Amino acid sequence: MIWAGEILVSPGKPAAGERAVNGCRVWDPSRSKLAALYHLGDGPDLIATMRVLYLGASYGTTVSHVADYVEVVYAVDSASRPMQDLLRLCSHRKNIIPLLADAAHPERYMALVEKVDLVYQDIAQRDQAGIAIKNLHFLRPGCSCILMLKTRSIDVKRPPAEICAETVQWLSPFFRSVATTWLLPYHQDHAAIVCEGLI
Amino acid sequence: MYRYWFGDIEDRESRSCVRLSGGETVWITRFFQVISNTIPIPPAEWEDAAQAGIVRTREEYLHYLRKICICGTQAQLAERTQRSDLVLIEMVRGLDEIDRVLNRLQERAHDWSLSLNLHYPPGTAPGWVQDGTNAAFTRPGKALEILQNEIQRLQEARRSFAKEVRAMAEQVLPNSSVLVGGLVAARLLSEAGDLPALARMPASTLQVIGARKALFSHLQTGTSSPRHGIIFQDKKIHNAPRRQRGKMARTVACAVARAVKLDFFRGEMVPEFLSDARARIAKARGGK
Numbered sequence: 001m002i003w004a005g006e007i008l009v010s011p012g013k014p015a016a017g018e019r020a021v022n023g024c025r026v027w028d029p030s031r032s033k034l035a036a037l038y039h040l041g042d043g044p045d046l047i048a049t050m051r052v053l054y055l056g057a058s059y060g061t062t063v064s065h066v067a068d069y070v071e072v073v074y075a076v077d078s079a080s081r082p083m084q085d086l087l088r089l090c091s092h093r094k095n096i097i098p099l100l101a102d103a104a105h106p107e108r109y110m111a112l113v114e115k116v117d118l119v120y121q122d123i124a125q126r127d128q129a130g131i132a133i134k135n136l137h138f139l140r141p142g143c144s145c146i147l148m149l150k151t152r153s154i155d156v157k158r159p160p161a162e163i164c165a166e167t168v169q170w171l172s173p174f175f176r177s178v179a180t181t182w183l184l185p186y187h188q189d190h191a192a193i194v195c196e197g198l199i
Numbered sequence: 200m201y202r203y204w205f206g207d208i209e210d211r212e213s214r215s216c217v218r219l220s221g222g223e224t225v226w227i228t229r230f231f232q233v234i235s236n237t238i239p240i241p242p243a244e245w246e247d248a249a250q251a252g253i254v255r256t257r258e259e260y261l262h263y264l265r266k267i268c269i270c271g272t273q274a275q276l277a278e279r280t281q282r283s284d285l286v287l288i289e290m291v292r293g294l295d296e297i298d299r300v301l302n303r304l305q306e307r308a309h310d311w312s313l314s315l316n317l318h319y320p321p322g323t324a325p326g327w328v329q330d331g332t333n334a335a336f337t338r339p340g341k342a343l344e345i346l347q348n349e350i351q352r353l354q355e356a357r358r359s360f361a362k363e364v365r366a367m368a369e370q371v372l373p374n375s376s377v378l379v380g381g382l383v384a385a386r387l388l389s390e391a392g393d394l395p396a397l398a399r400m401p402a403s404t405l406q407v408i409g410a411r412k413a414l415f416s417h418l419q420t421g422t423s424s425p426r427h428g429i430i431f432q433d434k435k436i437h438n439a440p441r442r443q444r445g446k447m448a449r450t451v452a453c454a455v456a457r458a459v460k461l462d463f464f465r466g467e468m469v470p471e472f473l474s475d476a477r478a479r480i481a482k483a484r485g486g487k
Contacts, residue, residue: 072261080279083272090269097265100272101234111203111233112268114243138242 001038001045001069008035012068015092025068029186032062033122033148036186041179043194044118044144046070051116053138055103055131056123060086060096066120067096074113078102106135115140122148126155129170136174139198147171147193148183164191171195201240204233204267205248211241216251223270230271284394287371290364291385297357304350311343373468374458378476379433379451386429387455398463405459406430406452430455435480443484450483 002009002024009024019026029036037043046052046069057063057075059082067073075090076099077083083100090096101108103123116138125131132147139145149167151160164180172178176197183190201208204226207217219229245260254260279285361382368381371394375384390408391397400408407414409428417424427448431437439447454476461469 080276083276087269087272087276090265094265095261097261097268098272099268100275107236107239108234110240110242111201111236112243112264114245137239 008038010065010068012064025065027065032065033183033187033190033192034062034066034120034146036183037146037181037192037194039186040183041181041192041194043146043192044196046118050118051114052118052120053113053116053135055119055121055135057086057098058082058122060089062122063096064089064093067093070118071095072097074099074109074116076101076103076109103135104131106137110137113138117143119145120148121146122150124150124153126153128154129167132171133174136198141198143198145171145175145195145198147195149191149193151189151191160189160191164193168193174199202233202236203240203243203247204229204264205243205253206251208247214247214250216247216253218251218253226267227270227274230267231274234271234275282393283367283371284388287364287367287385288389288393290360290367291382291389294357294360294364294382295386297353297360301350301353301357304346304353308343308346308350311346315343372459372462373466374461374472375455377468377473378454378458379430379435383429383432384455386432387459390429394459394463397459400456400459402449402453402456405455406448435484439484446483447480450480454480 002011004021004024007021008027008029009021010027012025014020014023014025019028027035027038029039034043046066048069048071050070052066052070052073054063054066054073054075057077058079060075063073063075063086072095074097075086077086078101080100083098086096086098090098097112099109099112103121104125104127117140119132119135119139121128121132121135123131128147128149132145136145147167149164151158151163154163154167168178168180171193172195175195176199178193178195181192181194183192201211205216206219209215209217219225245254245257248254248260249256254263364385365376365381368376368385368388372381372384372388375387378384379387387405387408388394388397391400407425407428409430410425411428413422413425414428416422426445427436430448430452431444433451435451436444436447457472458476461472
């Protein structure tokens, strides 16, 4: 990862109105959960040869930064409104492949997406662990998955720590190691679950 | 055989691939075929496309895939924007937003007027407000006037906007609009998300949809269950005597549940159904 002192940046051409340091785009941890993870702990490094499956691409803020680092990003989102913004983003960038599809039905995009080196998931659904597990189909053995757990989307009443522990338990049979980082102070009730080494 | 965006793989081992060829429409048709695939298949491999001679390099593979996905996604989005039920939802949400804004502005203007010892709306004087007695307080200046003019303009806009929404609702929801009025029908649709979802809702859901807070407090803490949600806005229910409202809500919800199914599956007004539904509602009203 590229740091300019304390600031995380991504190696892309800054667009008009974007903050830039040394000609690189500033990756703001309070806007992007992945940036928060890099600020707080150690997520897997993004490298230039990587292929990434990004579930829950939304308006594409984080997607654009990931795309600055890696070879190609398959950006999946099921909502049509954010997808319009994402398409605009895709027209400027050659390495984002937009997919208007539901991440809970990965078979819909199996004919389009290849095996990837990283699965990144940031979606507000009840069954976040289940969706991640379904999408491990695309992950190369030994590679990593980052799950941004929105505990409030799973159950507002249960304690976030309990939900997180449960999710880790579901995911750990598939990986060599599973680690959790809470994203405070940047994001409330969000945990980054980094699963490394797909078995 | 596995179908990929670039062709059919007959055999995974030998990588024999039947290549897809043709113009842009062929590729887009293919995109729509594969995106509705329901059986798990191994992820795509660019080497397969290269071996079949569809692309020469990985760059080329990604270049074409990106192009097709962008075109395909645009086509998917275009399909959605042409759906009149989704347009109606945007419209009715816009209308409700205007109402919220209007309410807030009116409240603000009201407080402001009173603080200046004026009455609000202008020309309605409650007994205890003395208008124009204190010169220091009676000069609201331009600002309040501007606000009041804006409120008036927004009220006019709201009226014509509501007319539009009703007209659209009559097209999208011809039967339920007759039963509960275009605005209420459109709000039910907005809560459901789209017309297919609305058509599949049971009457009990339609009865309490929009009363989320009351329903969950009922389910979780055992308070009494909500009798009505959005459907309460229909005058048949809110004009009914308090004791009868639950019954009316049930009856109207049953009628609406049938109406939205006709709206979705037939898409036109069905007079026989409407007269039957009206009779049932009248019976519920009369039969105490």
